Amino acid sequence: xxxxxxxxxxxxxxxxxxxxxxxxxxxxxxxxxxxxxxxxxxxxxxxxxxxxxxxxxxxxxxxxxxxxxxxxxxxxxxxxxxxxxxxxxxxxxxxxxxxxxxxxxxxxxxxxxxxxxxxxxxxx
Numbered sequence: 001x002x003x004x005x006x007x008x009x010x011x012x013x014x015x016x017x018x019x020x021x022x023x024x025x026x027x028x029x030x031x032x033x034x035x036x037x038x039x040x041x042x043x044x045x046x047x048x049x050x051x052x053x054x055x056x057x058x059x060x061x062x063x064x065x066x067x068x069x070x071x072x073x074x075x076x077x078x079x080x081x082x083x084x085x086x087x088x089x090x091x092x093x094x095x096x097x098x099x100x101x102x103x104x105x106x107x108x109x110x111x112x113x114x115x116x117x118x119x120x121x122x123x124x
Contacts, residue, residue: 001113002026002098009094009118012086016122020081022096022115030074033102035111036081038092038120048094049081050104059104063089086122093117 008020022034035050049070051058058070069082079096095118097111105111 002029002032004096004098004113004115006094006096006115006118009120011121011123014087014122014124016086017082017084018086018120020083020094020096020118020120022079022081024077024079024098026077029077029098032098032100032113033104034070034072034079035097035099035104035106035108036070036079037095037097037108038090039095039117040092043092045095045108047106047108050106051079052104053099053101057104059106083120086120088122088124090120091122092120094120 003025005023033053036048037045038048039045049060051070055072067085072079096115098113099111
């Protein structure tokens with residue numbers, strides 16, 4: 001397993017941008033697919049974006065396509081989530097998770113390492 005730490009959350013007005021970072025410990029981070037999930041109060045945890053361990057494929061929830069971009073920098077052991085044109089409905093706690101040699105699954109059960117989460121609040 002790897003240890004994951006998210007950062008970059010905060011309060012932003014609608015239409016603004018944030019970049020979340022997911023920093024990982026360990027030398028084998030490049031072997032992990034990484035997913036960004038979010039959970040709003042009273043709602044289930046949902047996949048926002050995921051990137052395969054090779055970095056050659058990425059997937060997005062329909063609600064964020066065209067606004068969010070996931071990327072990885074294996075030299076820095078970090079995965080980023082660039083969030084543009086934020087909406088109030090994007091408000092949630094955002095978590096990153098890692099899946100060894102994974103394709104970037106939308107299922108939270110496929111991931112065995114999780115960060116502690118970072119709060120994103122978008123005001124209208």
